[in-house]
Amino acid sequence: MARxxxxxxxxxxxxVLITGAGSGMGRATAHLFADEGAHVAVTDLVAARVEAxxxxxxxxxxxxxxxxxxxxxxxxxxxVVDEVATGFGGIDILINNAGIALPTPAVASDxxxxxxxxxxxxxxxxxxxxxxxxxxxxxRAGGDGRVVNIASTEGIxxxxxxxxxxxxxxGVIGLTKSLAxxxxxSGITVNxxxxxxxxxxxxxxxxxxxxxxxxxxRVALRRYGTPEExxxxxxxxxxxxxxxxxxxxxxxxxxxxxxxx
Ligand code: NAD
Numbered sequence: 099m100a101r102x103x104x105x106x107x108x109x110x111x112x113x114v115l116i117t118g119a120g121s122g123m124g125r126a127t128a129h130l131f132a133d134e135g136a137h138v139a140v141t142d143l144v145a146a147r148v149e150a151x152x153x154x155x156x157x158x159x160x161x162x163x164x165x166x167x168x169x170x171x172x173x174x175x176x177x178v179v180d181e182v183a184t185g186f187g188g189i190d191i192l193i194n195n196a197g198i199a200l201p202t203p204a205v206a207s208d209x210x211x212x213x214x215x216x217x218x219x220x221x222x223x224x225x226x227x228x229x230x231x232x233x234x235x236x237x238r239a240g241g242d243g244r245v246v247n248i249a250s251t252e253g254i255x256x257x258x259x260x261x262x263x264x265x266x267x268x269g270v271i272g273l274t275k276s277l278a279x280x281x282x283x284s285g286i287t288v289n290x291x292x293x294x295x296x297x298x299x300x301x302x303x304x305x306x307x308x309x310x311x312x313x314x315x316r317v318a319l320r321r322y323g324t325p326e327e328x329x330x331x332x333x334x335x336x337x338x339x340x341x342x343x344x345x346x347x348x349x350x351x352x353x354x355x356x357x358x359x
Pocket of ligand 1: 117118119120121122123124141142143144147167168169170195196197198199221248249250251292293294295296297298299300301
C-alpha cells in the first residue's frame with residue numbers, strides 16, 4: 099500500500115549511544131532500540147552489566163557493542179564517544195540516562211554532604227553536557243541528530259532530603275532547553291523525559307509496602323511504571339519523525355505530579 103505520509107517512525111540502522119545502559123531504564127532503552135533495528139552502544143560504569151546487556155541483545159539477533167564508561171570522567175567520555183563513532187561509523191542518537199540518587203539532606207554531616215553533592219552534580223548534570231559536546235561532531239554530521247536527556251519529575255517538584263538530585267534534575271531540564279535553542283540550527287533536537295516512580299535498582303531499596311502506599315496515594319494509575327514504559331517515550335523523541343519536537347519536557351509518571359488531591 100502506498101504511504102500517505104512522509105516522516106519515518108523507524109530507527110533501523112541508526113547508531114544510538116546510551117549511558118547507564120546496564121540497568122533499569124537504560125537497559126530497557128537499549129533493548130527497545132535493538133528490537134527496532136538500531137545499532138546500540140551500551141555504556142555503563144559497571145563492566146559486568148555492560149557485558150550482560152550486550153549479551154542479551156546479541157543473543158536476540160540484534161546489534162550491540164559495549165563500553166565501560168564512567169560519565170563523570172571527561173577524558174573517558176571523549177575516548178568512548180570517539181570509539182563508538184569509529185566502531186559504528188557515526189552516532190545518530192545520544193541518550194543521557196546514567197544517574198544516581200544519593201541522599202544529601204541539608205542537615206547531613208559536612209563529609210556526607212560534600213561527597214554526595216559533588217558526585218551527583220558530576221554524574222547527573224555535568225556529564226550530560228560533556229557527552230553532548232563530545233558527540234556533537236557526529237550528531238551534526240547526519241544533519242538530524244537526536245539527544246534525549248533523562249531527567250525526573252524531581253526536575254519539576256521536590257522530595258525532602260534529595261537537594262542534589264532535585265537540583266541536578268531541574269538543571270537537566272534547563273540544559274535541555276538551552277541546548278535545544280543552540281543546536282537547533284544544526285538540525286539536532288534536544289529533548290528531555292521526566293520519569294516518575296519507576297521500578298528499577300534505584301527504587302528497589304524502598305520497602306514494597308511503602309512503594310504501594312505511595313503509588314496508591316500519589317499516582318493516578320496507582321502503580322509504579324516499568325522501565326520499558328519510559329523507554330518508549332525516549333524512542334519516540336529519537337524518531338526521524340520527531341523532527342519538529344525540540345526542547346520538550348515529557349513527563350512519564352502515570353499522572354503523579356499533576357494530581358492535586
Ligand atoms: P538504575 O540504578 O537501575 O540504573 C542506573 C545505571 O547507571 C546503572 O547501571 C549504573 O551502573 C549506571 N551508572 C551510575 N553511575 C554511573 C556513572 N558515573 N557512569 C556511567 N553509568 C553510571 O537506575 P534507573 O532508575 O534506571 O535510572 C536511570 C535514570 O532515570 C537516572 O538518570 C535516574 O535519575 C532517572 N530516574 C529514575 C527514576 C526511578 O524511579 N527509577 C525516576 C525518575 C528518573
